[in-house]
Amino acid sequence: HRHLLGIKGLTEPDINLLLDKADAAVDISRQREKKTSTLRGLTQINLFFEASTRTQSSFELAGKRLGADVMNMSVGNSSVKKGETLIDTAMTLNAMHPDVLVVRHSSAGAAALLAQKVSCSVINAGDGQHEHPTQALLDALTIRRAKGKLSRIIVAICGDVLHSRVARSNILLLNAMGARVRVVAPATLLPNGIAQMGAEVYHSMEEGLKDADVVMMLRLQRERMSGAFVPSVREYFRYFGLDAEKLKAAKEDALVMHPGPMNRGVEIASEIADGPQSVIEQQVEMGVAVRMAVMETLLVSQNQGPRA
Numbered sequence: 001h002r003h004l005l006g007i008k009g010l011t012e013p014d015i016n017l018l019l020d021k022a023d024a025a026v027d028i029s030r031q032r033e034k035k036t037s038t039l040r041g042l043t044q045i046n047l048f049f050e051a052s053t054r055t056q057s058s059f060e061l062a063g064k065r066l067g068a069d070v071m072n073m074s075v076g077n078s079s080v081k082k083g084e085t086l087i088d089t090a091m092t093l094n095a096m097h098p099d100v101l102v103v104r105h106s107s108a109g110a111a112a113l114l115a116q117k118v119s120c121s122v123i124n125a126g127d128g129q130h131e132h133p134t135q136a137l138l139d140a141l142t143i144r145r146a147k148g149k150l151s152r153i154i155v156a157i158c159g160d161v162l163h164s165r166v167a168r169s170n171i172l173l174l175n176a177m178g179a180r181v182r183v184v185a186p187a188t189l190l191p192n193g194i195a196q197m198g199a200e201v202y203h204s205m206e207e208g209l210k211d212a213d214v215v216m217m218l219r220l221q222r223e224r225m226s227g228a229f230v231p232s233v234r235e236y237f238r239y240f241g242l243d244a245e246k247l248k249a250a251k252e253d254a255l256v257m258h259p260g261p262m263n264r265g266v267e268i269a270s271e272i273a274d275g276p277q278s279v280i281e282q283q284v285e286m287g288v289a290v291r292m293a294v295m296e297t298l299l300v301s302q303n304q305g306p307r308a
């Protein structure tokens with residue numbers, strides 16, 4: 001694979017290979033000397049049209065730890081402000097001979113579109129409500145390290161599934177790995193066809209969390225809602241916010257996950273986000289390792305043969 005545009009199309013062996021490489025990258029990141037020469041001489045450009053804390057900073061650190069030259073394109077100060085299009089912006093950067101473009105954009109399919117135009121690798125860092133593949137990989141790595149496997153574990157993905165590219169990528173990955181996936185949400189926050197994607201649907205936290213090994217909370221994306229469809233925060237927290245009482249339904253050693261950014265007191269209580277079952281900080285650590293593994297896989301094997 002030259003690009004990573006989504007989890008769709010990846011097989012169980014593809015995913016296991018990436019997770020195994022990421023495990024090794026965790027060890028590198030925990031050493032005092034973190035820099036390797038795996039991508040020495042290669043250029044990585046991060047092109048983020050939407051806000052990001054975790055994804056952008058971890059892609060930057062991942063590239064630097066692999067020895068690449070990393071440039072963060074500051075879209076807010078770029079000629080996008082003057083009306084330059086996504087494709088023209090990408091083609092301009094492409095003319096500077098990067099080896100990889102890491103792209104986040106509000107439109108589904110943006111990364112796939114660029115992959116057809118530019119002559120380097122493209123990694124999707126989140127495209128609209130479509131996919132966020134490196135998030136699903138880092139979530140899988142976090143679960144696999146804690147539980148020792150992904151097959152047959154029960155994962156409850158809770159909250160605003162409708163607007164979530166994280167949920168889509170996770171459902172695809174967890175199904176490919178043989179996990180059991182549930183979604184727990186009010187009907188208004190579920191997309192059409194969710195059951196066909198391979199998720200069992202629940203509308204109550206008590207039922208959906210019963211015997212779950214993993215409880216994955218999602219951010220309520222109020223900025224993507226309008227009018228009558230914006231739920232009241234108090235009501236939402238009461239029925240779908242994860243607190244100590246609701247968490248009791250899950251297995252005693254269930255992991256609590258959240259991709260971030262979190263709305264404390266909206267989809268998750270602070271005491272749970274900071275509690276003993278939370279692996280939210282481990283998710284962030286795994287994010288750097290997974291992005292190192294993805295770039296190494298795309299760029300090192302690519303450079304072994306003649307370039308197109």
Ligand code: CP
Pocket residue numbers: 051052053054055056126135259260261
């Ligand atoms: N999880 C995630 O994508 O976070 P950011 O939006 O901060 O990158």
